[in-house]
Amino acid sequence: MSQSLPLPCTAAADGPARSVPSGTGTLVATTIGSSLAFVLGSIVNVALPQMQAAFDAGATGAQWIVNAYLLPLGALVLIGGALGDHYGRRRVFQIGLLIFTASCALAAVASSFPVFLAARALEGVGAALIAPTSLAIIADAFTGPARGRAVGTWAGAGAAAGALAPVAGGWIVDAAGWRWAFVAVIPFAVLAFVVAARAIRESVAETDDRAPLDLVGAALVGTGLLALIWGLVALPDRGTTGAVMAALGGGAALLAGFVAVEARKGDRAMTPLRLFRDASFSGLTGFTFLLYAALGGLMLILPYVLISDQGYSATQAGLALLPFPLILGVLSRFTGGPLADRYGARLLLTVGATLVAGGFAWFGLVPAEGVSYTADILPPLVVLALGMSLSVAPLTSAVLSSAGDRYAGVASGINNAISRIGGLVATALLGLVLLGGDLMAGFALAAWTGAALALGSAAVAWLTVRPA
Incomplete structure (x- = not known):
């Protein structure tokens, strides 16, 4: 998940501090x-x-x-x-x-x-x-x-x-x-x-640099997401009942109301819509949503499958996932600096997301029986980690660059929120996998869906992000 968070202008508070800095x-x-x-x-x-x-x-x-x-x-x-x-x-x-x-x-x-x-x-x-x-x-x-x-x-x-x-x-x-x-x-x-x-x-x-205290916007986006996510979670089990469709429609209406409120508030909105006039920023937002929706679904269902279907203990499942954060943590510091400076965010994001799609496609080929960690789980996990290593740090830099100095903090915060919402939507849709009788078949379906989402994010990056 994206670690890019706001870095707003700061000033010491008035009055004596009770702590010793x-x-x-x-x-x-x-x-x-x-x-x-x-x-x-x-x-x-x-x-x-x-x-x-x-x-x-x-x-x-x-x-x-x-x-x-x-x-x-x-x-x-x-x-x-x-x-x-x-x-x-x-x-x-x-x-x-x-x-x-x-x-x-x-x-x-x-x-x-x-x-x-x-x-x-x-x-x-x-x-x-x-x-x-x-x-x-x-x-x-x-x-x-x-x-x-x-x-x-x-x-x-x-x-x-x-x-x-x-x-x-x-x-x-x-x-x-x-x-x-x-x-x-x-x-x-x-x-x-x-x-x-x-x-x-x-x-x-x-006073002039404070992030807007947009309580109406927060209420609209919160309730809208709640209704929408409840509808998506309930859809596989309940079908298109009146309650489900009302939740989906009501959630969409509340989110549309959020957009209308933000447009009316202009620069004092929680999410200034003028940022989305920039094609690169809009593209990077779409890239973030698609890529982290794919990743969020996998990081939930993979340990679930290892424990529930393959007989792993919780400790073994944790060890099985360990290569992903290790590779991501080690390599991201290099891709965010020398590689991004040399090749530009557009190329790195496109190549990184394509590698992520390849890792998902590899997971889609995992056999239903006789799964081997070294042959079937570890290689695609490494490919995924390499792809995300090429994407995470350059994504942060590209978001800040597309927004400019004035909106750098709020743009970074929006990108962070979008990455979490992408994972939220992916988790809501996993009912299609978890409710099925064959967990490994559902895992393969989720993997191929992730591959399609990651390829979509690669295409968005290539078509919308400004070249270096």
Whole structure:
């Protein structure tokens, strides 16, 4: 998923700070806090079959375990950054940590499925407050080359956490059960909160540079996505009933209302529509949605298939996925610099997405029986990682370049939200796979769908992104 988050203009808050600012402490707190969202997502992927069985949730329930978290995160990540700009980034960051900690505790002790889903939704709300403010805090605390090193450390630590989380989470799930996976992240959230209270200087944005506090837009996009996703999840099971069609139509109408409101607000909108007048930015938005929809579906269904159909333990499934984040984390720093400077984002995005499509197509050829990890799973996973390595960092640079300095922060935030919404929609559509009787046949169908989406993103990049 895209790690590009807003870097808005900052200024120290008025009045004496209650903390003693510390660059090291600031980096520790923000890195731990922002990593929590990625860690929890990776853990849930390998724990999903156990959670589904514990609540007798069925295929639809498995989708909602994931989407209950992604929905508020995708819908509220932009407003979370705006709240930090207006009311104090450290304050909003700490509130997000409190919500995240309490919701993890609630998920760990949830006795019913509705309570568990409510806890997952609150985790998404907390993450939507943590993610954008963490990078804005770094931008305020560091300047010049030190800021670049701090952001690199922040991103690298997040990649490392994402790599270790499936393995550590899988071990916890196998050894103690899925509830302890939620308990395990609580001490880290508490640590981030305590360090933030002591080390982070409070800051807000200058009045003219604050991200818009677009509550109407946030409400419309949130409720619209909820209705649309509910309709997509229910469609395979219920068919085209009145409730399903009303949800799909109502969701589309609410999202259309969101567009109308944003157009009326102009530059004070949460999503300034003037950005989409630029063909490159519009193309990059489409590229992000298609590519991350493909990837989001795979990263959910692959561990599910390995555990439910191939007999892997949660730990083994986590180890099986490990090459993907390792390759992505190591190579992205090079593709975002020397290669992007030499060949340009257009070529790298096109080649990267084409490689991703090739990896998906390879997964589509996985046999129904006698699956070998070294022959059938590892090679396409490596190809996928190589393709994403060519795409992630150049995508961030291209988004910022297409938006210009004035809109760089909000454009980066929009791109981040779109990547999460792409994964959200993909998860909603996985009911077509999970409700089928043959899981491996459904996996192949999902893989070929992913290949088509990735090829579509490659075509969008080639046709719309400005050449170097």
